[in-house]
Amino acid sequence: MPLLTTPDELANKTFDYIVVGAGTSGLALASRLTEDAGSNVLVLEAGAVYGDDPLVDVPSQFGATFGNPKYDWGFPVVKQEHANNIEHNWPRGKGVGGSSAMNFFCWIKPPAEDVDAFEKLGNPGWNWNEFEKYSKKSEKFHPAVKEVTDKYPHTYDEKFRGTDGPINVTDPIHAHTLDKIFIDTLGNKGIKHVTDPYGGDVTGTYLASNNVDPKTWKRSYSATGYWLPHQDRPNFHLLTGAHVSRVLWSDEKDADGNLIASGVEFISGDKKNVATAMKEVILSAGAIKSPHILELSGVGSSEILKKIDIPTKLELPGVGENVQEHHFAWLVYELDTTNADHQTLDQFADPEFAKESLRLHGEAKGLHRTGITGFAFLPLSSRAPEETAALIDTLEKDIKARTASGEISPALAKQYEIQLSVLKDDKLPDMEFIIFPGYFMAREPPAPGKRYISILTSLNHPISRGHIHAKSNNPEDHPEINPNYFKENFDLKVFLEHAKFIRSLTDTEPFKSNCTEVQPGPNATTDEQLEDYIKTTHITTFHTVGSCSMLPREDGGVVDPNLKVYGTKNVRVVDLSVVPLHVAAHMQTTAYVIGEKAADIIKAGN
Structure with missing residues (x-):
């Protein structure tokens, strides 16, 4: 049965598995579970199906769906005490495809050592070898087309790339003049170039692939890879507009005293509905909503639950704790365009150019094939x-x-x-630098004819820890989110080192002859001024982890290595919230790995 249209179609039906959230991990999991014709799977998604939507499909429109409630949950963040009391907002994908439908296309894998740390923290089987296996299973790599290699020859190693997975991955067309300036400059500073960063060694500079289909130059994401090709499977059910409010529990427990989930309650329109699970309820609602749903279901710290009048069904104080988030800061430089025709996203400031570029994209041409490709991960x-x-x-x-x-x-x-x-x-990276082909977060349109390069920095291994908790028993109220940015001053000092490193590039060619600093600008000369600039401008990198950490229960864990929630017989969490310690990578590949590996765990009866 394909896409369900109303909750009434669930009447008198039971499902083996209910997956909460049709996002990056959730659709990967559901697709693999439904490969077994005997497994009946229901996926519940609060958002809609996007269909043929250019705001989702067409690259180079970074952040175009942010703030639009059709696509974005738009989670508010409490004022940040250690970051100038600024109130942030965390965009997250709402709809079939989840955040894979609104991300910035970066296909990045972490260092092997960062993944091996999961196993060191008490999770057998969660190591680099397993990560590599499942990441390759999710990926269909296409070598760069000739239009790219003619302009910027670069290396890759086929043994590190997947060849027949659901997600198409390749190198975008444009922005390589900027990548060359950056990578050549770092080379002249003695930084190595990585032959292929997808085999566990990411320290150095490289050109990254993006999750786009080189046949159409459209976004390749969980909806197009894991759902659309299989939506007619009779055992793959998807209901949209279904906001899950809580897990429902049986009156009885198993022989070990564990809670048994009987299904979930969800809201559709203004009506509460129930879906019944015979085997498992699986939360794949993301690092913000999965802990929120657990708390609404009575699972968490009794102290927190008591404040919002929710009876405690299971004392599990790790829920919503150990939150870690990457965040961005950036410096902006004006490019010298007298010697090179730098293709940057600043050109879209001209409405006629933007319109023509969108038309050209329909012919698989034009600037809308631009991606984010230039990276450096450094100690x-x-x-x-x-x-x-x-x-x-x-x-x-x-x-x-x-x-x-x-x-x-x-x-x-x-x-x-x-x-x-x-x-x-x-030999291991703590600093990340990303080349953005344009004026990132421009406060006003760039002056006509001017082009920019923004160097983004990301805090990969934050020392600060935050939390995400329900602030009321109303499931339609957003949870309270507090990442505690810069609570640990070391994080700010690492950002300061990033900024100083970027500024040092102006002493080295070819950066020296091509780039003039615009933001924060020449008036920011002291450490204190740079730190204030960072605290004022930094934003989320959309990479939240840890809120349902995979750790031993005595260490604040929420799920075990099989992703089963402690104290329950049949509830799992399958999304980025289970990552116990942050990694030096953008997170979509990890989200797919978690979905793929979870499917095999479940199929094996673990």
């Missing part, structure tokens, strides 16, 4: 070895003192021990 010591070593030493002493005093729990100390080992290793 912190790349900036100033002695200064950064002293910074790390100060952090280590602070962590040891606070652990000894009991301010830092033994569980968090285990995470910090791994983070410190990465910081001290000159």
